[in-house]
Amino acid sequence: MELITAPLITVPLTIEQPKFKVMNGSHSLNPHIVVENLNIFIKGNHILKDINMTIPDKSITCIIGPSGCGKTTLLRSFNRLHDDNVDVKIKGKLFVDGEDIYTKDTEVTHIRKKMGLLAQRPCSLPMSIIDNVVYGPRLHGVRGRRKLYEIARHQLVAVGLWDEVKDRLKTPASTLSIGQQQRLCLARGLAVEPEIILGDEATSALDPISSKTIEELFVTIKDKYTVVLVTHTLRQAKRIADYVAFMYMGELVEFGTADQLFNHPKNQLTKEYISGGFS
């Protein structure tokens, strides 16, 4: 048998082995988010059916699938955004860093602080650019103008927005273009020092150039963060994903490395979906 020289992922993450460790050539990957038998009902409709999934840390996981398959519902359950909606019933377990986040004792702000959310349309807060970035740190008790300024600068540099806004940090965030606002939202999310970045079709409202910038940012930050993206664009998933989850009608059909899922899909549905058989 020949020796494989390229850092190829040899053992796939499978649904049956939720806490499996993956060897990725040089270093091992740890599970960051573990979903166990997750079922979500909205107004009695069974939206997510028995989802089992392990999302490894420090990588980009894309959730793909046709509209209405439950991608967003799944993503939002990661930081308990369904909490305020009384129509939503959640059964099953969700572990972040090995900690069950759906217990009664879990402090929801603590969970959310671990995750930055990037929505489909950027939603800047009604305040200045700099206040937007430091809103999170301020909430969590960081004080002192110098310190906050440094945080803002650091995160704005990280998302490549610093040079564009450094002269107008005090102007309202709503004056930025939509692509800039999305990067601002990412900076705002990063400023709370999360471990996970959740993106809900984060680039779908943006022009190609802005969306490329955001994509590249995801790739840059994946060394430090676990990135989970819901995306409609297969090409985006192909470009940036390390792992891909394919969902259909509320079920997780297939989960695996990007290479495995795109090039050697096991399931017939996956095969059809990625070849554009249905949408």
Added chain:
Amino acid sequence: MNTKKLEEKIFKGLMIGSSLLIFGVLLYILYIIIKKGLPSLSWEMISQIPSGGFYLGKEGGILNAIMGSLYLIFFSVVISLLISVPVVMYLNFTLRKKSRFSAFARLTFDVLFGIPSIVYGAFGFTIMIFFGLQASLFGGIIAVSLLIIPVMIRSIDEVAILIPVELIEATKSLGATNYETIKVIVRQLLPGISTAVLLSVGRGIGDGATVLFTAGYTDSIPTSLTQPTATLPLAIFFQLSSPIEEVQNRAYSAALILTVIILMLSFSARYFSRRFSKNKI
């Protein structure tokens, strides 16, 4: 000419015509109160309280009514804001947007909005009797608050409905608690709130019927909440019903003062809300 073009012309004419009509009426009102009120408007009118023979056309001014109206509206607006903002927050962000209760509550506010001010006056009066209060600044404040709370709730609600869910989720996903989220929402609502204040000041300060029984009328400026107070609408009303022409003309100058106060408040509120929204939103 074809019918489409004719149709277009008719409707355009209708739009321009009705706008001009409304504008004309406004100008005519201003013309009347300026023409009749300006000659008897003097520094004395706005700097003095009525002296002995004021209602017979002698010296004095209506400072009592000016101050009374300002006190009344100031406290009423503060009280109404303290009640309306939480109500709107509850309707929009605690209840589900389309729950049956919120629909019912909105209907209730619409009904309250439509209740004539004299009814609020009478209602306030019964409450005062029940608590053994006499016509006073306090009574007036309560009645005027009752009058303007529905105005405020409805106009803040109009803007609150438009707040995107994403804003709430964005703040929450940064780890904000409900209270902290509401602070951000209020910030987003500020232009709406300032419009609401403006509308309610306009409605509250110019209303005579609510304060007729509840605030009473007096020639002095109230120094405590339990004293009765004069108000500009009633000053106009009492002077206009006088048979003496000089006193009647003073009613017009009181009307002019009232109009100027309202205009000043509107312009300054608009100016500040614009400045504020430029900086913050």
